[in-house]
Structures are given as structure tokens and as C-alpha cells.
Amino acid sequence: MSDLLVMRGIVKQFPGVRALDGVDLDVRAGEVHCLLGQNGAGKSTLIKILAGAHRPDEGTITFGGEEVQFANPIAAIRSGIATIYQELDLVAGLSVAENIFLGNERSSYGFTRRNGMNRAAAELLARLGHGEIRPTIEVGRLSAAGMQIVSMARALSHDVRLIVMDEPSAALAHDEVGNLFRVIRDLTQEGVAVVYISHRLEEIREIGDRVTVLKDGRTAAVGLPARDTPTSRVVSLMTGRDVEYVFPPRPAPGAHNGRPDVLRVEGLTVPKHFADVSLSVREGEIVGLAGLVGSGRSEIIETVYGARRPTAGKVMLAGEVVRPGSTSRAVRLGMGLAPEERKAQALLMNESVGRNITIAGLGKYARLGWVDRRAERETAQRLVKTMDIRPPDHRRPVRTLSGGNQQKAVLARWLVEGRRLLLLDEPTRGVDVGARAELYAVIRQLADEGVGVLLVSSEVPEVLGLADRVLVLREGRVIHESDARELDEPRVLDMIMEGSAL
Numbered sequence: 001m002s003d004l005l006v007m008r009g010i011v012k013q014f015p016g017v018r019a020l021d022g023v024d025l026d027v028r029a030g031e032v033h034c035l036l037g038q039n040g041a042g043k044s045t046l047i048k049i050l051a052g053a054h055r056p057d058e059g060t061i062t063f064g065g066e067e068v069q070f071a072n073p074i075a076a077i078r079s080g081i082a083t084i085y086q087e088l089d090l091v092a093g094l095s096v097a098e099n100i101f102l103g104n105e106r107s108s109y110g111f112t113r114r115n116g117m118n119r120a121a122a123e124l125l126a127r128l129g130h131g132e133i134r135p136t137i138e139v140g141r142l143s144a145a146g147m148q149i150v151s152m153a154r155a156l157s158h159d160v161r162l163i164v165m166d167e168p169s170a171a172l173a174h175d176e177v178g179n180l181f182r183v184i185r186d187l188t189q190e191g192v193a194v195v196y197i198s199h200r201l202e203e204i205r206e207i208g209d210r211v212t213v214l215k216d217g218r219t220a221a222v223g224l225p226a227r228d229t230p231t232s233r234v235v236s237l238m239t240g241r242d243v244e245y246v247f248p249p250r251p252a253p254g255a256h257n258g259r260p261d262v263l264r265v266e267g268l269t270v271p272k273h274f275a276d277v278s279l280s281v282r283e284g285e286i287v288g289l290a291g292l293v294g295s296g297r298s299e300i301i302e303t304v305y306g307a308r309r310p311t312a313g314k315v316m317l318a319g320e321v322v323r324p325g326s327t328s329r330a331v332r333l334g335m336g337l338a339p340e341e342r343k344a345q346a347l348l349m350n351e352s353v354g355r356n357i358t359i360a361g362l363g364k365y366a367r368l369g370w371v372d373r374r375a376e377r378e379t380a381q382r383l384v385k386t387m388d389i390r391p392p393d394h395r396r397p398v399r400t401l402s403g404g405n406q407q408k409a410v411l412a413r414w415l416v417e418g419r420r421l422l423l424l425d426e427p428t429r430g431v432d433v434g435a436r437a438e439l440y441a442v443i444r445q446l447a448d449e450g451v452g453v454l455l456v457s458s459e460v461p462e463v464l465g466l467a468d469r470v471l472v473l474r475e476g477r478v479i480h481e482s483d484a485r486e487l488d489e490p491r492v493l494d495m496i497m498e499g500s501a502l
């Protein structure tokens with residue numbers, strides 16, 4: 001099979017960082033080519049070059065046998081390359097059909113009537129196996145999975161031959177990932193090539209044909225067979241070390257019995273999201289919530305934090321009632337929340353990495369109205385090192401960091417001492433395998449120091465591997481609670497999926 005895309009010697013320099021230092025990539029028509037690498041390895045930069053969002057400083061790109069240069073994203077998509085980013089660039093207030101044909105020349109003069117556009121949109125959605133999505137509804141009303149399908153329909157509206165997907169499964173629930181894979185397989189059957197970025201290695205094995213590994217802006221391996229390359233080899237190419245998902249050792253079962261509750265939640269109800277949820281987290285204990293997207297898991301965490309008002313029930317932190325609707329009181333009482341939508345909810349994009357880390361504890365560095373800059377700086381430096389944030393410079397604007405490194409900055413914020421309870425919503429989303437292991441170790445160490453942790457993750461192995469105790473949620477209710485060691489992945493999937501099959 002001939003190569004559809006050939007990238008050779010791609011170099012991209014940012015101020016102070018050589019993000020790409022001579023990268024090669026070959027992609028064949030009809031294959032799923034996975035792009036792997038640690039946070040900051042250069043994956044996003046490489047695909048932004050393909051998408052026409054960045055210009056390379058050096059190197060060549062050949063697409064369909066011709067050398068190409070993309071001046072802007074429209075040029076890339078018109079040549080047949082579409083990119084689907086994690087933060088989908090859809091306009092919430094426009095309809096599905098309007099979004100699909102946004103920026104497409106067919107939208108301005110191709111359709112004489114709105115009906116024509118809606119019909120064409122319906123055809124594309126049906127081709128993706130999602131004929132149930134109505135072209136006329138507002139995109140903002142769809143689920144994350146639905147929006148992703150609309151983005152793909154938009155790509156297909158341009159007759160693309162290559163679709164680049166940046167961590168498409170990160171925002172999806174387990175069953176939705178299955179749907180996505182079906183859509184990808186149908187597309188590759190038609191000869192469309194897919195470049196697929198993910199930090200979940202088991203997915204790569206399932207959907208990938210070949211793998212290219214980036215490390216520190218260089219190609220560590222080109223086009224390895226996805227199914228026949230041992231995971232240990234892929235991981236050592238990425239990290240230069242032999243690590244896999246390693247969970248830190250846990251205290252023996254029952255070790256937390258008799259210790260005081262940091263968090264107590266009784267009969268908590270937020271209509272339409274969850275009902276009558278009771279749970280507790282003891283000092284030093286990690287409690288995991290397992291459930292599908294939409295099971296109420298993130299909403300429970302937000303309500304505990306005071307960001308949502310329950311209609312019934314109460315939340316107590318170390319014996320004190322947390323008043324609903326007051327997140328500042330929750331923070332004062334010693335809660336920390338790392339929310340799921342980190343960029344929108346948590347990061348000050350134009351501020352430095354250091355300030356983003358120390359912001360929650362700023363009161364600590366202020367004396368008589370002066371901020372103790374040295375103490376603030378030392379804390380920032382220490383946490384940048386602990387979390388292995390790259391590049392290791394706390395003065396950089398956080399917006400120039402790769403996605404995974406931004407993630408680590410948000411989590412680092414809550415490692416500033418003095419927290420009694422950490423609420424972690426998808427703490428490792430977008431974080432590479434090497435950093436995951438470090439993050440797990442940091443979370444366990446905090447617990448060993450007495451902090452209580454309430455953890456939400458879509459990755460069942462993560463909940464089972466890290467937590468001491470697990471609560472399984474289905475449709476807003478707790479349907480099971482036990483020691484994590486008594487459960488295995490198939491059993492938990494069975495419990496959480498049962499409801500979705502109804």
C-alpha cells in the first residue's frame with residue numbers, strides 16, 4: 001500500500017522550546033495510525049502542523065503524492081485533512097446541520113434551501129451510523145459523544161481522506177467508545193486514513209494498525225505493528241523506562257476502620273442527577289466512584305464542594321456542615337476540587353504555571369498585605385518537580401504547556417499542604433503512562449498523611465487499582481459498595497452497564 005501522507009524532518013521551534021526536532025510520520029490510506037508519546041512529546045504540535053494551525057520551520061509534507069504546505073486550517077481541510085480536537089470547535093447555539101457545513105463553501109451557495117442542508121447533514125450522520133441525531137437541533141444540547149459525531153460529519157462534508165483525532169475517547173463513556181471504534185472502522189473500510197492520539201494503550205491495541213512513538217520532539221519509532229508490539233516495548237520507547245500502570249501499595253483491608261470521617265454525606269439529592277446518596281470518606285482513605293458518564297458521579301462531587309444546591313441531605317466535613325452554594329467555605333474548611341473540565345473551570349491561562357499552582361494557597365503567602373514571593377516561588381518549584389511538569393519552569397504561561405502538563409498543574413495546586421479532603425474528577429485524563437504512575441504515588445502519599453480522597457474516573461481499572469473502597473453508581477443511585485479488592489473490572493462494568501442496556 002502506498003503512503004497517503006509522508007512527513008519528513010519536521011521542525012517546530014517555540015520561544016525557548018524545540019517542540020519538534022526532525023519528526024517523521026508515514027500514514028497509509030485506510031489505516032488507523034496511532035501517535036503515542038508522553039505529555040509534551042510534541043503530538044499536538046505535529047497535528048497542528050497537519051491541520052494548518054502551525055507552520056513548520058523545516059521539513060516536508062507530501063499528501064497524495066504531492067508536496068503540500070497549509071497556510072491555514074481551511075487550506076488543510078480543502079486538501080483533504082480534517083482534525084478533530086479534544087475541545088471540539090462547534091458553535092453551541094447553531095444547529096447540527098449549520099455546524100456541519102460551517103465554513104464549507106457548500107453552505108454559502110451550495111444549498112438553495114435550508115431543507116437541502118438538513119437533508120445532506122442527515123445523510124452524513126447516517127453514514128456515521130448516527131441517523132438518530134436530528135440535523136435541526138442545537139448542537140449544545142447533544143452529549144459529548146454526539147458532538148464528536150457532528151465534528152466527524154463536518155470532516156466528511158469536505159470529502160477528507162485523512163482524519164486526525166486528538167484523544168477522541170477522553171470525554172466518552174465506555175459504551176460510547178465502542179460506537180466511536182465502529183465509526184472509525186467503517187471510515188477506514190472506505191479508504192479514509194485515521195491518525196489517532198490516545199494515552200490509553202489498551203485502546204491502541206484494539207483500534208490501531210500501526211504506531212509511531214514521539215519522544216522529546218523526535219521520532220522514537222515509526223510504524224510499529226500495533227497489535228504485535230508488546231506494551232512494555234511501547235512504554236519504554238515513550239518513557240525511556242519500563243513502567244506501566246503501577247498502583248502504589250495499599251494499606252491492608254480494614255486499615256481505616258475506626259478512623260474519623262473526613263467527609264460524611266447523608267441522603268444527598270439533586271433532582272435529575274442523583275438521589276439519596278450517602279457515603280463517607282475516612283481520614284487517609286481513598287474512596288472511588290465508578291459509573292458511566294451521566295450516572296451522577298461528577299454532580300455528586302460538585303455538590304459536596306458546595307457548587308450545587310441539593311434539595312435534600314447534607315454534607316459534613318470533619319463534623320462541620322458545608323453550606324450549599326458556598327464553595328469558598330468548602331475551601332476554607334479544607335476541601336480541594338480538581339474538576340473534570342480543567343481548562344474552563346480551573347486554569348488561569350495567561351498566568352504562569354507557578355501562580356496557577358499556588359493560587360489556592362495564596363492566603364498562606366500573604367502577611368500584612370504583602371505576598372511572600374519567595375515562599376510562593378519555592379512551593380511552585382517544588383511541585384513542578386514533584387509532578388514532573390515539563391518544561392520544568394514555573395514562570396512559563398500555563399497556556400504554552402501541553403494538555404497533559406496543564407493537567408498536572410491543576411492537580412499540583414491541591415498538593416499545597418493543608419487539605420483535608422481532595423475531590424478528584426478524572427485526575428489522569430490526558431496524562432501519559434509515566435506521569436500516571438507518579439500521580440498515583442502522590443495521591444497515595446497524601447492519603448498516607450491523613451488526607452481523605454474522593455475519586456471519580458471513567459477508567460474502571462484506575463478506580464479499582466487506586467481506591468481502598470469503591471461505590472458503584474447507576475442512574476444517580478449507589479448500587480454497590482465494597483472494598484476495592486473484592487471487585488474486578490468485568491463485575492463493575494456489568495453493574496454500571498446494566499442500566500444503560502435498559
Ligand SMILES: Nc1ncnc2c1ncn2[C@@H]1O[C@H](COP(=O)(O)OP(=O)(O)OP(=O)(O)O)[C@@H](O)[C@H]1O
Nearest residue numbers: 014019039040041042043044045400401402403404
Ligand atoms: N504555543 C506554544 N508556545 C510555547 N511552547 C509551546 C506552545 N505549544 C506547545 N509548546 C511546547 O511544545 C512542547 C510540545 O507540546 P505538545 O502540546 O505538542 O505536546 P503533546 O505531546 O501534545 O502533549 P500532551 O500529551 O500533554 O497533550 C511542550 O514542551 C509545550 O510546552
